[in-house]
Amino acid sequence: MLLIHCPHCLEYRDEEEFSYGGEAHIVRPLDPEALNDQEWGDYLFFRTNSRGIHQEMWYHSVGCRRYFNATRNTVTYEILETYKTGTQPTITGANQ
Secondary structure (H helix, E strand, O other), X not given: XXXXXXXXXXXXXXXXXXXXXXXXXXXXXXXXXXXXXXXXXXXXHOOOOOOOEEEEEEEOOOOOOOEEEEEEEOOOOOEEEEEEOOOOXXXXXXXX
């Protein structure tokens, strides 16, 4: 089991309290109406899904009920850092 540090609660909690939210730092298109079907599909469904260091979005569903980001090694499952949404990681990964 992972212990995840919530940057809002400032506590380490069991991973069962959190929900994975997908890849972090995905920017919504400014003008979605201007996208063709291929571009819209790419935005909705395609992610980096890289091996190694990766930025992810998490939700503290049993605690403060807030979103935050984590830098995690997808090979070892180690969480290297957590940080608030809207800020940048100190460790960059493949999806940065």
